[in-house]
Every structure is written in C-alpha cells, then in structure tokens.
Amino acid sequence: MEVNQMLLTDSKLLVVDDEKAVRDSIVAYLEDSGYTVLEADNGQTALELFERESPDLVICDLRMPVMDGLQLLRRIMEVTDEVPVIVVSGAGVMTDVVEALRLGASDYLMKPVVDLGVLEHSVERSLERSLLIRENYRYRVELEARNQELQDHVDRLKLDLQAGRAVQQRLLPEFPLEHGGYQVNHRMVPSSYLSGDLVDYFQPVPGKLVFYVADVSGHGASSALITLLIKNQIDRYRDEIENDASDIVLIPAQVLRQINLELMKTHTGKHATMFYGVIDTEEGRLDYASAAHFPAPVICTRQVCRAIEPENLAVGLFDDAHYENRRLDLDGFERLSVMSDGFLELLDDSTLQEKEAHLLELGADPTHTMVDFLTQISESGKTQSAPDDITVLTVEKVN
Numbered sequence: 001m002e003v004n005q006m007l008l009t010d011s012k013l014l015v016v017d018d019e020k021a022v023r024d025s026i027v028a029y030l031e032d033s034g035y036t037v038l039e040a041d042n043g044q045t046a047l048e049l050f051e052r053e054s055p056d057l058v059i060c061d062l063r064m065p066v067m068d069g070l071q072l073l074r075r076i077m078e079v080t081d082e083v084p085v086i087v088v089s090g091a092g093v094m095t096d097v098v099e100a101l102r103l104g105a106s107d108y109l110m111k112p113v114v115d116l117g118v119l120e121h122s123v124e125r126s127l128e129r130s131l132l133i134r135e136n137y138r139y140r141v142e143l144e145a146r147n148q149e150l151q152d153h154v155d156r157l158k159l160d161l162q163a164g165r166a167v168q169q170r171l172l173p174e175f176p177l178e179h180g181g182y183q184v185n186h187r188m189v190p191s192s193y194l195s196g197d198l199v200d201y202f203q204p205v206p207g208k209l210v211f212y213v214a215d216v217s218g219h220g221a222s223s224a225l226i227t228l229l230i231k232n233q234i235d236r237y238r239d240e241i242e243n244d245a246s247d248i249v250l251i252p253a254q255v256l257r258q259i260n261l262e263l264m265k266t267h268t269g270k271h272a273t274m275f276y277g278v279i280d281t282e283e284g285r286l287d288y289a290s291a292a293h294f295p296a297p298v299i300c301t302r303q304v305c306r307a308i309e310p311e312n313l314a315v316g317l318f319d320d321a322h323y324e325n326r327r328l329d330l331d332g333f334e335r336l337s338v339m340s341d342g343f344l345e346l347l348d349d350s351t352l353q354e355k356e357a358h359l360l361e362l363g364a365d366p367t368h369t370m371v372d373f374l375t376q377i378s379e380s381g382k383t384q385s386a387p388d389d390i391t392v393l394t395v396e397k398v399n
C-alpha cells in the first residue's frame with residue numbers, strides 16, 4: 001500500500017528539546033518541509049501539548065529537566081501506541097535508547113544531528129508506518145463489522161430457512177395411508193433446510209388413492225416455493241372433487257398439463273419431473289402420467305419386477321407440452337416404488353445402467369420396501385453429505 005506524500009506533510013509534529021538552538025533548527029527545517037510543528041522545552045509541557053493538540057508524531061530528547069524523555073514516552077504509550085515517537089539521545093546513553101525502544105519508540109537518532117535530512121527521513125518513515133498501521137486497523141475493524149453483519153444475516157437466513165422447512169414438513173403426509181388393501185408410505189431426506197422434492201398421497205373419494213412425487217430443478221428457497229405451488233394446485237383439485245365441482249384430480253395427464261401451465265406463468269426458469277398416479281382400489285388398476293420422472297419407478301407383481309419408463313417432458317419447460325394417461329392392471333400387484341433422482345447418489349455402482357439394475361433388485365426384495373431401505377441408510381449417516389434431496393414413495397398391496 002502506497003502512502004501519499006501530501007498526507008505525510010499534512011501531519012502535525014511535536015518537537016521536545018530543552019536546548020533552544022537545537023529545537024529551533026529542527027522546527028525551522030521541518031516547517032520548511034511543509035509540516036505543522038509544535039515545540040516544548042520539557043516533557044511536562046510536551047505532555048500537556050500532546051493531550052491538547054493530538055500531534056501525529058513526537059520527536060523527543062531523552063535528557064530534559066522536569067520530565068525526561070523516557071517518562072514522557074511512558075505517558076504517551078499509556079494513552080496510545082498509534083503515535084510514533086522518535087527519540088534523540090546524546091552519546092554515551094545507549095542504555096536509555098534501548099529502554100526507549102523497549103517502551104515503543106519508533107526510531108532513534110544520536111546527537112548532534114548534523115544532517116537534518118536524516119531526521120526528516122526518519123519522520124517520513126515513522127509517519128508512513130503509522131498511517132499504514134492505522135489504515136490496516138481501520139480496514140480490520142470494517143472487515144470485522146462486515147463479517148458480523150454477514151454472520152447476523154446468515155443467522156437470520158438460517159432461522160428463516162428453518163421456519164420454511166417447518167412449513168414444508170407440515171405439508172407432507174404425517175402417516176402412511178391405507179385403503180382398499182393398498183398402503184402408501186414415504187420418506188424424504190432433504191439435502192438442505194429447504195427441499196426441492198415433493199411427495200403427497202390422499203384418498204379424494206371412496207375407492208380412489210392419489211399419490212405423486214415431484215422433483216424440482218435446483219435447491220433452496222426458489223425450488224421450495226415451486227413445490228408449494230404444485231402442492232397448492234393439486235390441493236385445489238382435491239377440494240374441487242370434494243365439492244363436486246371437478247374430477248381433474250383423478251386424471252393424471254390433465255393434472256400435469258395444468259401444473260405445466262402454472263409453472264410457465266412463474267417465469268422462474270424452474271421445471272420439475274413428476275409421476276402422478278391414481279389407484280382404483282375396487283377395479284384393481286393404476287392410472288398414471290409421467291413428466292420425464294427419473295429414475296423410472298419400479299413396479300413389482302408376483303410374476304416380475306420392471307421399470308415404468310419415463311415419458312414426455314418435465315413440467316415447466318414448454319407451454320404446449322403434452323402428457324398421456326397410461327393404465328396398468330394391478331392383478332398380482334405387490335409393490336410400486338417411486339424415487340427422486342437423489343436416490344441414485346446412495347448407490348455405489350459406477351454406471352447409470354448398473355444403478356438402474358440395482359434399483360430393480362432393491363424394488364424386488366420382498367424383505368423390505370424402498371422406504372425401509374432409505375430409513376436404514378439414513379440411520380447409518382450415509383445421507384448426511386448427500387448432494388441432492390432424496391425422496392421415496394412406496395405403494396404396497398397389504399391384503
């Protein structure tokens with residue numbers, strides 16, 4: 001950092017020497033160099049001037065009447081260590097010079113000072129060092145204040161995120177849902193305070209089970225807000241069927257089309273993959289629509305386990321995106337597992353193909369559901385550093 005020479009010559013100096021001739025020559029030289037110079041003939045007078053005028057630097061003889069230079073130096077250092085003090089000592093009193101440097105003097109010169117240019121150079125060097133120290137201190141104070149402001153902001157943000165997470169948690173199903181011989185359950189492990197995953201299931205009318213999983217792009221508050229929008233939209237359709245106003249909640253492709261349009265209206269650039277299913281428990285069939293949901297849900301019957309391959313575009317990408325209703329007969333049905341893509345991060349397989357094959361194995365294992373698997377992995381601590389939200393929904397035939 002370079003110190004402006006003009007800043008140095010604007011400084012106020014205090015010269016303290018009991019020898020008037022020496023003092024006059026020093027004062028005259030420094031004033032000619034552009035400094036404002038105060039003078040005193042002993043330490044006591046100098047201390048009074050120092051307290052009243054607040055000079056930027058002190059040049060002090062060590063041997064003086066009333067109060068010597070060492071006493072003055074001690075008193076100045078009791079007040080501040082930011083003002084440099086240059087001590088001037090006669091020959092033969094080096095012990096005093098050593099003591100002055102120990103007390104905090106910035107430099108020393110030996111009498112007689114024949115070349116006052118040497119004194120001026122010492123003044124410039126001491127002022128420069130003092131200005132740099134003050135600037136560094138000011139920057140440090142400002143940095144600490146800004147760091148504290150940042151920490152306060154982070155703390156407030158954490159509280160807001162925790163509150164947001166609490167709101168999100170209240171929107172999720174609290175308990176498994178069992179109806180007509182089918183049980184729906186879920187588990188969610190968010191990667192941060194706010195999740196970009198959404199899962200829900202409910203019984204809108206007798207004989208029907210609705211369930212869905214959505215995985216919004218990105219993380220954090222903006223993704224969490226999109227999950228709230230999707231949840232709110234589907235809850236509106238749920239209210240409509242309860243009030244005999246519309247049965248759209250039972251038509252998966254139509255739900256996805258409407259959510260796609262709502263996301264496009266937000267202009268956030270956010271999109272989501274979704275799997276939306278409706279089980280007719282009396283007829284034993286599954287109607288579903290997939291908005292590029294990945295990984296593919298795994299459905300198992302008594303005969304086989306297979307993936308339901310993702311179709312169509314994610315919601316929130318194009319106004320004219322088209323979604324298809326699909327139907328599956330649930331004769332011999334055992335379980336269906338729907339995961340968000342964060343689940344793949346839990347698998348140690350090296351390729352995507354291997355991971356997908358591993359998912360089929362996990363989905364086919366009759367000893368546990370995917371929810372049980374995620375619970376075990378979570379309790380082992382493996383999900384603590386997961387880079388993405390992890391959500392699993394399972395549907396089982398229970399009788």
